[in-house]
Amino acid sequence: MGEGVLTPGFVIQDGALACEDVPLERIADAAGTPVYVYSAGAIREQYRLLSRALAPVTHRIHYSVKANSNLAVLRLLRGLGAGVDIVSGGELYRALLAGFTGRDIVFSGVGKTEQELREALAARILLVNVESVPELELLSRVAADMGVVAPVALRVNPEVTVDTPHRYTRTGERGLKFGIPFADAEDAARLATTLPALRLDGLDMHIGSQVVQLTAYQQGLRRLLELYDVLRSSGVESIRYLDIGGGLAVPYDHEAPIDLNAYAGEVLPLATRSGLTLFVEPGRFLVGNAGVLLTRVLYRKRSGDREYVITDAGMNDLLRPSHYNAFHRIDAVRPHTARIIADIVGPVCESGDFFALGRDVENVVAGELLAIRSAGAYGFSMASNYNSRPRTAEVLVDGNRFAVVTERERYEDLVRQETADPHWRTA
Numbered sequence: 292m293g294e295g296v297l298t299p300g301f302v303i304q305d306g307a308l309a310c311e312d313v314p315l316e317r318i319a320d321a322a323g324t325p326v327y328v329y330s331a332g333a334i335r336e337q338y339r340l341l342s343r344a345l346a347p348v349t350h351r352i353h354y355s356v357k358a359n360s361n362l363a364v365l366r367l368l369r370g371l372g373a374g375v376d377i378v379s380g381g382e383l384y385r386a387l388l389a390g391f392t393g394r395d396i397v398f399s400g401v402g403k404t405e406q407e408l409r410e411a412l413a414a415r416i417l418l419v420n421v422e423s424v425p426e427l428e429l430l431s432r433v434a435a436d437m438g439v440v441a442p443v444a445l446r447v448n449p450e451v452t453v454d455t456p457h458r459y460t461r462t463g464e465r466g467l468k469f470g471i472p473f474a475d476a477e478d479a480a481r482l483a484t485t486l487p488a489l490r491l492d493g494l495d496m497h498i499g500s501q502v503v504q505l506t507a508y509q510q511g512l513r514r515l516l517e518l519y520d521v522l523r524s525s526g527v528e529s530i531r532y533l534d535i536g537g538g539l540a541v542p543y544d545h546e547a548p549i550d551l552n553a554y555a556g557e558v559l560p561l562a563t564r565s566g567l568t569l570f571v572e573p574g575r576f577l578v579g580n581a582g583v584l585l586t587r588v589l590y591r592k593r594s595g596d597r598e599y600v601i602t603d604a605g606m607n608d609l610l611r612p613s614h615y616n617a618f619h620r621i622d623a624v625r626p627h628t629a630r631i632i633a634d635i636v637g638p639v640c641e642s643g644d645f646f647a648l649g650r651d652v653e654n655v656v657a658g659e660l661l662a663i664r665s666a667g668a669y670g671f672s673m674a675s676n677y678n679s680r681p682r683t684a685e686v687l688v689d690g691n692r693f694a695v696v697t698e699r700e701r702y703e704d705l706v707r708q709e710t711a712d713p714h715w716r717t718a
């Protein structure tokens with residue numbers, strides 16, 4: 292238990308799990324449960340490993356904000372030299388608040404609104420990753436209206452098959468909603484060079500999430516470069532950036548971490564030959580294993596032939612097991628030797644509210660703390676208020692210090708935007 296390989300920021304100290312040098316029990320006492328706990332050291336280490344692997348080429352690491360959008364996490368990554376990849380006006384707002392400037396920001400997403408495009412151009416962002424011809428046309432109109440030139444990368448669907456654990460996390464296959472179909476990309480690129488107020492700066496792809504099959508990056512990249520060559524040979528000179536998206540997998544169980552040298556081997560030779568600046572957009576890779584969801588056992592219960600461990604965290608706090616059928620390791624904060632087979636479930640009124648089913652887990656009793664591992668990415672950022680449950684606190688740990696970086700919501704927060712007395716207007 293507590294093997295350092297999986298989650299370097301989390302270790303057993305004095306008989307209980309700690310985040311770096313802060314006991315998780317101390318955090319539960321100070322901030323209550325459920326609570327997300329992140330290791331700053333683990334995030335720094337992942338960033339360092341990735342930038343070292345990419346060091347041979349001119350590159351930029353744009354952290355994908357949606358993985359974990361906490362302002363303090365953004366500030367930490369900014370301090371390391373990262374840019375950001377955003378997918379909404381809300382993420383733009385967060386990024387600017389965390390201190391990123393327009394030059395640090397690329398904007399992805401299949402359904403940007405006119406309002407969001409305006410906000411992005413007003414912030415002078417580095418690149419808009421455009422995913423359709425109508426979006427190109429809209430962006431051109433908005434930019435012309437604002438008297439600016441919009442920097443564009445075309446997000447191309449490279450139509451490669453990737454083997455992610457769930458079909459919801461595949462985004463680079465033929466026929467999906469993401470990107471411009473490969474067959475249409477050349478025409479779209481030409482349109483981008485002729486529409487007013489646009490500059491075609493880059494080509495982009497994002498093939499999926501939790502990708503372990505690294506050859507898919509090379510396959511996708513080859514297609515982007517095929518397009519690049521065609522465009523260049525017909526006089527398109529403006530392309531400078533090559534964005535290969537995010538998706539790098541992290542271990543959730545006992546899998547080996549992905550081999551960054553192998554990743555570099557797939558992409559760097561081609562990137563180098565192109566002479567373009569390489570962009571990557573990692574989310575999960577930087578933060579996934581840097582966080583746990585700390586939860587307290589409320590009850591034990593038997594029903595039929597099933598044993599239940601009922602926790603104070605629910606699917607509204609961590610949706611991944613329910614939504615993606617995702618596996619998360621779950622460990623008692625104070626390790627036990629006795630084990631049981633149990634379903635670990637939350638209090639939400641849904642049979643889909645589970646963290647693990649039929650899991651071999653320590654024989655924990657009411658009052659004990661559990662750490663749901665690998666919850667740093669797509670954890671809090673996907674949390675909701677379902678069942679009118681206030682969202683959890685978030686805590687950042689750095690060495691022997693910790694700070695509450697998101698306060699737990701209060702009941703008042705749940706109804707802040709609502710009214711029980713409608714102010715009726717007539718049609």
Ligand SMILES: *Cc1c(COP(=O)(O)O)cnc(C)c1O
Nearest residue numbers: 355399500537538572573574575
């Ligand atoms: C979600 C997303 C990412 C990050 O994916 P990870 O699997 O977390 O690395 C990168 N780029 C785009 C366009 C995305 O939508």
